[in-house]
Amino acid sequence: MPEPITATVLFVIWGVSVTWEYLVGALISATLSPFVAWLLLKSKKGIQKAKKRLIGTSFLIVGPPETGKTSLLNYFMFGHFPDTHPPKKTVMPSPINAFSIDKGGEFKLDVKKNQDFPGEFHPDQQAAMIANINPNCLIVMLTVHSKKWLEEFLASLSTTLYINRNVEKKLLSLVIVINKIDTVGSDEAKRISEEFSKNANEYLKKKFILREKIPVFPCSLFKEENGERYGNIVLSIMLNQLKSKKPMLEIIND
Ligand SMILES: Nc1nc2c(ncn2[C@@H]2O[C@H](COP(=O)(O)OP(=O)(O)O)[C@@H](O)[C@H]2O)c(=O)[nH]1
């Protein structure tokens, strides 16, 4: 074959093979890139989830039955309220996966794996179960009728803290909430909050060095517009307390 023809044939063969390689390459990357993207996205989500589980804040809401524990949890998790999304009765401690509270601005908190407690569990049982969770934040959710429950709970909580020093170290935030104040007059709500505050703080002071006064916050999660406002105040009290990074209740060693 004359040389120019051989050169042309070789050039065409080379051209076809290069184009073919490009085509195969393009096909492979077109097939794989969504998979790679999906894999990357999944691992990113997985990493975020694992991060929340490992370094997220754990919080727990305890209290007698029907005080609004699940309602507050629902608000933190989904922004739902009792009048629009009636919560189901909590029969067993219900595990909750890690989630993020995000109410805009600074009102953000990554929450570790958690539990929703049934109020039917006695105050001493609830206080004992705290040792399984080691919460950083503890919300005691009451109503104006919960005076005796609070007394029993604080006594049992003290025992839990004395027995399990890890609980003492981890507990950075403690808020007592008196919910359903819409069911009593505002004067009554104020009087009872002051009484609960005095009793709780005086009792705890005998057993612990308090980092700060334990807040007793009158609240109403009933109406959507109120609920959001009250829910955010509880969240902001928690976030403020968390900033200190020091245990809320320190055991008095004598
Ligand atoms: N009146 C009134 N009812 C409320 C308030 N918060 C929650 N509830 C209602 O109280 C009931 C018990 O609430 P839930 O969150 O299940 O309480 P939990 O048993 O402590 O978990 C539900 O029907 C709620 O809609 C409130 O501030 N005021």
Ligand SMILES: [Mg+2]
């Ligand atoms: Mg409940």
